[in-house]
Amino acid sequence: MAGRLGAGSGLRSALxxxxxxxxxxxxxxxxxYSFVVLIATGIYLTLFFEGTQSEVTYSGSYEPLRGEEMSAAFASVMRISFDVKGGLLIRQMHHWAALIFVGAIAVHMARVFFTGAFRKPREMNWVVGVLLLVLALAAGLTGYSLPDDLLSGTGLRIIHAVILALPFVGERLTYLLFGGEWPGTDIIGRLYPVHILLIPALIVALLGVHLGLVWRQKHTQFRGAGRTETNVVxxxxxxxxxxxxxxxQFMVAAVITAMGALFDVNAVWLYGPYDTGAATSFSQPDWYIGFLEGSLRLFPPWETRIGGFVIGQVVYSGVVIPSLIFGILFAAPWIDRRLTGDHDEHHLLDRPRDAAGRSATGVAALTVVTVLFLxxxxxxxxxxxxxxxxxxTRLLQILxxxxxxxxxxxxxxxxxxxxERPGPERTERSEPIYRDSGGGYHSGPLVEKEPPQDHEQVPAEATGRST
Structure with a gap:
């Protein structure tokens, strides 16, 4: 078959x-691989989820909410959790896989940054990676909002407030997205296709570009014996x-399955359906959105008036700061090139200690994100x-x-x-180690002792055998 198709040499080269x-x-x-689990579990969940805000009366297995009015979206999530066989396991696997997906991307990008793997000729792959991070956050945020429970509804209310605060277009944009005044009737139905179709398709496309660039440009590697800028060991x-x-792949799937089976996550039945007159105490978003909420909470109440428009604290903290963070991430390769004057191609990675300025800047940026998260x-x-x-709040602002x-x-x-500290010296033993006929080890020249006579008793310790 390979001979007929002419793909034999290419396949051998690829392998x-x-x-x-x-x-x-x-x-x-x-x-x-966590994204693969996300897709598999997401396909299963779409068979039972109803992405609409139409009012229904709950009549499922969870007795505390039986007879309550709620959206069809929340009712379908309750049905998945309590009435569909394996539904709760799959839903929790989906949620844990999303958390791991975002976390693995973040750690992967941190490794790329601190080792200098984003430098020429891999600037575009870095941009693709940042786009993947943004899409992962968007996928998590849209999926987090779909159940229409009290916690996710509180998050949507915050998003509504940020969009509404935009000058010139805020009011019209919120009316268009939400289908009217808050809470509207259309936002769940509009987020649903974005979450299950648009964002996954974009992620798959960018993953293909990312892997293609890695394959084409060859993989970076750490410095070591036999490793050069022109080879890969x-x-x-x-x-x-x-x-x-x-x-x-099997290990990642197994860990996510175990987490879905053992650890509760996003227990929507405890929150109940969204109610515009209620808000959850100590409500917290998923961890990857924490720094955005922290920006909203810590930013001082500044306002800027331009003509008849007001740019308030919500715009600065909810739009300007996230835009600065991701804008700097996108521009990191060119900022590094500008500051260092390094225009050469690099295929060998740096140790973080060997690039003090870059490592210090990365740790400072992580510190900012950590304080915002707190x-x-x-x-x-x-x-x-x-x-x-x-x-x-004041202590965190100072921090x-x-x-x-x-x-x-x-x-x-x-x-x-x-x-500046010298690394461990490579030392070699000056004398070889010998093993004698009795099983012992010693250095120096090999000197065999005369074997004992038949009438002499050999101690058990000398022979290595028990008596």
């Missing part, structure tokens, strides 16, 4: 392609790399520690200004100290 063998390269594969696609990838939970922190909400420069300085100093 012989070498990939480096390092555990940190597996995070991208974890993201890919590792293992071939077939059979070693392929078998490891298959094993990792800001998204400032009410929980205040309640847990018995402090006033205002005091916790947001003070912590990043400190993190930058400490990281830069540590990197420089580690870079």
């Amino acid at each position: 012989r392609k070498v990939f480096p063998n390092h555990f940190s390269f597996l995070w991208g594969e974890v993201a890919l 590792g293992e071939s696609v077939w059979p070693s790399f392929a078998m490891k990838s298959v094993g990792l 800001g998204g939970s400032q009410d929980v922190i205040a309640g847990t520690l018995g402090m006033s909400l205002g005091l916790v 947001l200004l003070v912590a990043p420069p400190i993190a930058w300085y400490v990281t830069a100093r540590m990197c420089r100290v580690l870079a």
